[in-house]
Amino acid sequence: MTDTTTSPPTLPERDYLRFLSEGRFMLQRSRSSGQYVFYPRVAEPRTGATDLEWVEASGMGTVYATTVMRQRPPTPNYNVALIDVAEGPRMMSRVEGIDPEAVRIGMAVKARIERNGEACIVVFHPVEGQNAAQAGDTK
């Protein structure tokens, strides 16, 4: 087998985290199907296409589901949410900038990369002046 492309092989987890450490939120997209893939993989689900390329995410998303992880005081509670990103895939994240209890399904949110000790993670913040209806709730 000869690799006819010049790009290095995809290392899903390592590549994703390296991009984040460089300040970039990247998704994968299949060259043949045009479909976006998240979480990162070596092959597209169902088709098995291995022509996945990394593309920068728009960062726009909508809250699909939300919960609050209750902690024993004084540890603060925090949000865990599923976000439908504009490109199609769904990811786990949290919504910051508002109380964890105030996060609502259908809320329009935008990604931000946050340094978390050594690692970097994608979190989301509410988009100012937008509500669920404008964001288009993905029922």
Next chain:
Amino acid sequence: MKDGFPRGQAAIVGAATYGIGESPGLESIDLAVHASVKALAQAGLNPADVDGLFVCLPQDFLSGLSLSEYLGIHPKVTDNNRTGGSAFLTHLFWASVALATGQCEVALIAYGSNQRSGAGKLVSAQKAPYFEAMYRPMMPVAAYALAASRHMHQYGTTREQLAEVAVSARQWANKNPEAFMRGPLSIDDVLAARMVADPLSVRDCCLVTDGAAAIVLTRADRARDHAKRPVHVLGAAAATTHSSIVAMEDLTVTAARESGQRAFAQSGYGPADIDLVELYDAFTINTILFLEDLGFCPKGEGGRFVSGGRIAPGGTLPVNTNGGGLSCVHPGMYGLFTLVESTQQLMGLAGERQIANAKLALAHGNGGTLSSQVTAILGTAETL
């Protein structure tokens, strides 16, 4: 191709639990063996008679081998299949096929866990993937809370309706001397309990207990030699949709829809024929989702369906008659207990909680985070 499930050809002839609640000093495998010899004795059998072994223990990924050795047997069929808490209903499916096709004569399905005495908390069989772990979700409760948030948003399901599930389970547990949590529980108690993951309070969550269970199956033609009222496997079907909750397409629809349809079709019966339902109630939302997906009420109606004591003692549909994972027992994986309780009910051995004239039961297992769904339809000889 036609579904060739061997309807009714395998039958449960023994079913037992052991060590429900706290069993300090015993390892998980010790508990599983206690339940196994109890279930075998009920059928007049010894470990040496077992030639088909189906098991998964919490932290032993080769438990098919270790339990064989412990029992001193050399099984022809050793199945260590793990689909999460539904594993034992998956085992039931394969045991039925193995018995019907002559691959084994006596099948034992066993489980035991000392997670309460041993670890003091839920022992998870799976490490969270990195794309989840970085957000510190408390798993599995976070996944079920997310599903509940979605069900409330789409269908107007309320916390009071979720609480109805916990209260009904407690009322059944109060009729079961083996149940770990007994005593009064009101809807207000559930609502006022410590929140764990919104909208779920600690009373919306299953127990963390020790416990073991086992069932023994033979082919139907020799089942009457081992049990007065053998319990026939009329249908068993599985479906898997995802592992991480991130990959579940619609958090309000589980693969129970598919497993249930296939199991009912194999059995020749439908939801209206079922006398009792044993569902994997790790969280209150599970009962609502599975009642919908298995066809007992329309999608979205589960919250209203469970209200007013409909699934509690005296209600029209008995659900989780042992008290369920919420009030009876939940040693990490609950699936096998749905089969034991179904069997005890159909054999007429359920004491104060016995459903009169019970002939048909539905047992349903859930694995992962609503990921694996397995449905079994069980019936007495009259239902064949």
